Amino acid sequence: MTPQRTAALRRRLLAWFDAHRRDLPWRRTPDPWRIWVSEVMLQQTRVETVIPYYERFVTAFPTAAALATAPVEQALRLWAGLGYYSRVRNLKRAAEATVAERGGVVPDRAAKLAELPGVGPYISGAVASIAFNERVPAVDGNVLRVLSRVCAIETPINTLPGREEITGIAANLVPSKRPGDFNQSLMELGAAVCVPRNPDCATCPVRGQCAAFERGVVDELPRRVAKRKPRIVHAVAAVVRKRGKLLIARRAEGGLLGGLWRLPAVEATGKSAEGAFRREYGLDLALGPRVGEVRHLFTHVDLRLEVHEAKLVAPISGDVQARPKWSTLDSIAKHAVSTLDRRVLAIALNGDPVAE
DNA sequence: AACGCGGGGTC
DNA sequence: GACCCAGCGTT
Numbered sequence: 001m002t003p004q005r006t007a008a009l010r011r012r013l014l015a016w017f018d019a020h021r022r023d024l025p026w027r028r029t030p031d032p033w034r035i036w037v038s039e040v041m042l043q044q045t046r047v048e049t050v051i052p053y054y055e056r057f058v059t060a061f062p063t064a065a066a067l068a069t070a071p072v073e074q075a076l077r078l079w080a081g082l083g084y085y086s087r088v089r090n091l092k093r094a095a096e097a098t099v100a101e102r103g104g105v106v107p108d109r110a111a112k113l114a115e116l117p118g119v120g121p122y123i124s125g126a127v128a129s130i131a132f133n134e135r136v137p138a139v140d141g142n143v144l145r146v147l148s149r150v151c152a153i154e155t156p157i158n159t160l161p162g163r164e165e166i167t168g169i170a171a172n173l174v175p176s177k178r179p180g181d182f183n184q185s186l187m188e189l190g191a192a193v194c195v196p197r198n199p200d201c202a203t204c205p206v207r208g209q210c211a212a213f214e215r216g217v218v219d220e221l222p223r224r225v226a227k228r229k230p231r232i233v234h235a236v237a238a239v240v241r242k243r244g245k246l247l248i249a250r251r252a253e254g255g256l257l258g259g260l261w262r263l264p265a266v267e268a269t270g271k272s273a274e275g276a277f278r279r280e281y282g283l284d285l286a287l288g289p290r291v292g293e294v295r296h297l298f299t300h301v302d303l304r305l306e307v308h309e310a311k312l313v314a315p316i317s318g319d320v321q322a323r324p325k326w327s328t329l330d331s332i333a334k335h336a337v338s339t340l341d342r343r344v345l346a347i348a349l350n351g352d353p354v355a356e
Numbered sequence: 357a358a359c360g361c362g363g364g365g366t367c
Numbered sequence: 368g369a370c371c372c373a374g375c376g377t378t
Binding site for chain 2: 044045046048049081082083084085086087159160196197
């Protein structure tokens with residue numbers, strides 16, 4: 001970023017902000033407490049939604065001390081409908097700490113603000129720059145989007161490297177003159193012009209400084225890594241009984257639920273499972289009726305497991321690692337069994353839960 | 357590095 | 368119905 005481009009961005013963004021800033025309740029006060037409250041409410045929540053809540057809340061709790069000494073139920077009532085209720089619990093805890101340690105005075109530096117519960121990189125930067133004119137960035141979702149376009153950042157913004165890269169750019173961009181207004185100008189631009197879809201580049205004050213516009217790639221930025229939805233995996237588990245015992249096997253070390261005990265199961269559907277049981281467990285099974293199904297969601301796998309009764313038609317054979325063994329129900333309860341497999345066992349046992 | 361956390365607006 | 372929103376804490 002050349003000094004000229006930095007200067008042009010600062011000048012144009014501030015001038016645009018001066019002309020277009022919305023008249024919002026928390027922009028009518030220099031009170032750091034009120035600005036703090038607004039930032040907490042605005043977390044993942046739209047401006048229009050927040051306004052009425054903000055008015056009621058700061059009327060009830062005009063100072064940190066007022067919130068600190070109020071019952072949490074009252075604060076929660078005023079928050080009801082906003083969502084993310086841990087926000088108000090953290091805000092109350094932070095207010096209590098502020099009263100206890102600083103006589104109710106809000107810290108005036110981002111680094112100190114960030115020590116308070118519920119105050120992270122964004123809120124600490126926003127409060128410090130807006131209320132105290134500290135030259136620190138305040139990077140929210142708008143700023144990520146705007147700067148990823150202005151600087152044509154290819155790094156996905158929903159990854160740590162992406163956020164760090166843009167935070168570094170923002171930190172260099174913030175002027176010492178009006179840091180709070182500058183930070184708000186980036187957010188305001190993201191909310192009004194540089195919106196996620198169909199941004200209004202025709203009216204953008206920094207179109208001439210925008211690398212994405214110059215290269216014609218505005219619509220492709222910001223880049224994100226797709227949060228991929230779990231892969232669907234179909235599997236068959238076998239309930240094999242012999243005189244009050246069940247066949248169980250141990251999962252391979254290092255894999256999913258590695259080392260835990262389970263009913264024998266294979267990634268397959270229907271009759272094709274029999275061959276898989278032979279290969280993986282040395283079990284020559286005749287699959288019987290389906291007695292239930294378990295659906296289990298892991299981070300990366302949407303598991304749909306059919307539980308079938310099965311008969312052992314030949315002795316256990318083969319040189320397989322996952323050699324199953326017979327186990328009494330009492331004994332199974334003493335093994336390491338995952339939540340998933342407890343559910344499978346519950347079906348196998350006709351609803352009788354396996355003891356811990 | 358990825359999730360849970362709420363509720364609502366948008367396309 | 369998917370995506371996104373003035374994010375943070377936890378794992």
